[in-house]
Structure formats: C-alpha cells, structure tokens
Amino acid sequence: MPDIRPRRSVLYMPGANARALEKAASLACDALIFDLEDAVSVDAKAVARQQVVEAVTARDYGHREKVVRVNGLDTEWGAADVQAFARAPVDALLFPKMESTQQVADIVACVDAAGGSHLPLWIMIETPTGVMDVRSVAASSDRIRVLVMGTSDLVKELRAQHTESRSNLNFALQQCVLAARSLGLDILDGVHLDFRNEDTLRVACDQARAMGFDGKTLIHPSQVSVANEIFGYSSEALEHARGVLDVWAEAQAQGKGVAVLDGQLVENLHVAEAERVLAFAEALAVR
Numbered sequence: 001m002p003d004i005r006p007r008r009s010v011l012y013m014p015g016a017n018a019r020a021l022e023k024a025a026s027l028a029c030d031a032l033i034f035d036l037e038d039a040v041s042v043d044a045k046a047v048a049r050q051q052v053v054e055a056v057t058a059r060d061y062g063h064r065e066k067v068v069r070v071n072g073l074d075t076e077w078g079a080a081d082v083q084a085f086a087r088a089p090v091d092a093l094l095f096p097k098m099e100s101t102q103q104v105a106d107i108v109a110c111v112d113a114a115g116g117s118h119l120p121l122w123i124m125i126e127t128p129t130g131v132m133d134v135r136s137v138a139a140s141s142d143r144i145r146v147l148v149m150g151t152s153d154l155v156k157e158l159r160a161q162h163t164e165s166r167s168n169l170n171f172a173l174q175q176c177v178l179a180a181r182s183l184g185l186d187i188l189d190g191v192h193l194d195f196r197n198e199d200t201l202r203v204a205c206d207q208a209r210a211m212g213f214d215g216k217t218l219i220h221p222s223q224v225s226v227a228n229e230i231f232g233y234s235s236e237a238l239e240h241a242r243g244v245l246d247v248w249a250e251a252q253a254q255g256k257g258v259a260v261l262d263g264q265l266v267e268n269l270h271v272a273e274a275e276r277v278l279a280f281a282e283a284l285a286v287r
Contacts, residue, residue, distance in 0.1 A: 126150025
C-alpha cells in the first residue's frame with residue numbers, strides 16, 4: 001500500500017498566543033502550523049518566535065505534524081526564523097508567497113546553512129504569479145512536499161471577492177491541484193474565514209475534496225471535526241475498498257483482467273484507489 005500521511009485538518013496557531021500553543025496539544029487536528037507571519041504583529045515577532053521554539057521543544061504534540069510558517073526571507077525576520085527552527089524538533093518549515101524558482105533556491109540555501117538540510121519544505125501559493133508558475137516553482141526542489149493555498153491573499157491580489165461558491169477561484173485552485181498531483185505532492189486548501197458558520201465550511205470542504213485537495217487549512221479549533229469528516233473516509237467507503245481488493249484478488253486468481261463489484265466494473269485504477277483509501281485508514285489507526 002502507498003505511504004500516506006493524513007493531512008485532513010491543518011490548524012494555524014498564532015505564535016504570539018501562548019495559551020493557544022498549549023491548547024494545540026489536545027486538539028484532534030492532523031497537523032499544526034505555528035504561525036510567525038500573518039497572525040503575528042510586527043512588534044510581537046521576536047516574542048512569538050521564542051514562544052514557538054519553547055513550545056515545540058518542551059511540549060509533546062503527539063501525532064500532530066508540527067510545521068512552522070516563517071516570515072519570508074525578504075523581511076527582517078525571515079532569516080532569524082529559519083535560524084531558530086532549522087535544528088528544532090519540527091516536521092517542516094512553511095514559506096509564504098512563493099513565486100519563483102530563485103526564491104526556492106534561496107530558501108534551500110538558507111535552511112541548509114542553518115543546519116536544516118533534513119527538513120522538508122512546504123510552500124504557499126497565494127499570488128497570481130505563484131498560481132501561474134506553480135508547477136515550475138514546486139518542481140524546483142525535491143525538498144518541497146506540500147503546497148498550501150493562501151486563498152485570502154489570492155482573492156486580495158486578484159481584486160476579487162470572497163463568494164460561497166468560490167467559482168471565481170476554480171481555475172487557480174484546479175491549476176494548483178494539477179501541479180501537485182503531477183509532482184506527487186500533497187496540497188491543502190486555503191482557510192475558511194467565516195469560522196462560526198459550519199454550513200458554509202462544509203460547502204467549502206466539499207468543494208475542495210471534490211477538486212482533489214488532501215485537506216484544509218483552518219483558523220479555529222471548531223473547524224477541525226468538519227475537515228476530518230469530509231477529507232476522511234466513512235466506514236462504508238472503507239468496506240467498499242476492501243470489497244474492491246477482494247473481488248480483484250479473486251479475478252486475478254482466475255486469470256481475469258477485470259472484476260465486478262455491486263454491478264460495477266473493477267479495473268487497475270479502482271484497485272489503486274482502494275489501496276490508497278485503506279492505507280489512509282491504516283495511517284490513522286497506527287498513530
């Protein structure tokens with residue numbers, strides 16, 4: 001079965017909020033993004049950096065993937081952020097507003113020089129240039145593992161509007177999903193700003209799941225359960241996947257190239273998807 005790391009729910013935690021950093025260890029999200037960028041005011045950057053260093057070093061976050069969103073290297077805080085976390089016990093560093101292969105090269109050089117050559121990189125796609133050049137940027141280093149959509153910034157840069165259907169973002173979102181899939185990378189949808197409205201959150205998650213996103217970035221703990229549900233698999237889906245593998249194994253034993261389950265044709269592509277679904281369930285179970 002394929003190697004999968006669930007990233008259904010990826011929650012931003014503001015680095016300047018010590019209480020939130022403590023609470024994060026008890027939340028049911030798959031991953032945490034300790035944010036030093038947008039969620040932190042200019043005068044709190046240094047404090048946030050130190051608090052996050054202390055949190056990831058001293059606190060047990062269990063199965064949750066620990067990612068730090070640093071400030072861009074073109075800011076006065078970016079290099080110091082990288083220096084602080086290159087050797088810290090984190091799973092990846094997330095870099096904002098990626099638009100060029102040169103940015104990626106500069107990031108890799110900076111992270112490696114700070115002692116973080118082992119660290120995977122996540123990158124944010126949140127500008128028109130980033131969207132248009134997403135594949136070349138994402139392909140420029142094998143250290144890049146995850147693409148993260150920054151839909152709030154993208155809407156602003158496009159001079160567009162936030163709509164419930166998000167149809168005005170379809171091209172941008174689909175282009176980034178295509179880039180991620182062509183490179184074998186995971187991709188996360190942007191945040192849902194109306195965090196108290198579960199109905200519209202469900203709509204956004206359903207849209208993203210249908211497009212092929214692996215999960216959703218979140219801004220509030222109350223959003224976690226919905227994201228886990230929609231980007232996960234029901235017991236019925238797991239049972240169907242097992243059925244696919246059973247009838248396929250039987251067909252193979254009989255020398256047949258196709259099988260039938262509940263009146264539906266089963267081919268290689270269905271087997272590969274069933275294996276992925278069960279690998280996802282296993283990844284959740286073993287952690």
